[in-house]
Amino acid sequence: MLEEPQWELVFEKTRWIIEKYRFSHSNVPMDKIFHRDSDLTCLQKLLECMRKTLGKVANCFIAEEFLTQIENLFLSTYQSESKSNAEENENECSNDLTV
Numbered sequence: 001m002l003e004e005p006q007w008e009l010v011f012e013k014t015r016w017i018i019e020k021y022r023f024s025h026s027n028v029p030m031d032k033i034f035h036r037d038s039d040l041t042c043l044q045k046l047l048e049c050m051r052k053t054l055g056k057v058a059n060c061f062i063a064e065e066f067l068t069q070i071e072n073l074f075l076s077t078y079q080s081e082s083k084s085n086a087e088e089n090e091n092e093c094s095n096d097l098t099v
Contacts, residue, residue: 002058004059005054005091007062007066009054010066011066011069011070011073014070014073018073018074018077019077019082022077028042029042030042030046030078031043031052031078032076038059043071043075047067047071050070051063051064051067054066054067064094093096
């Protein structure tokens, strides 16, 4: 990267990618361990790689804030997905009890 990224544009594209592919059959569970010889989750590995790429950006404080926003976006998306899956399972269980 030779110049400062357009942070808002990159963030919106990231949001779009997460929304588009989060229910894909080939999606990566970001809370799982990246590699059996690693302590990093897939999300942590992604952020680490992005941090190295963004290390060449002039304003490292903005880059860190951007990475925090990306991490929060992934976490909130995953948490809302987990919550809705739990609610679906709960509804299925209660439906089974009433039949």
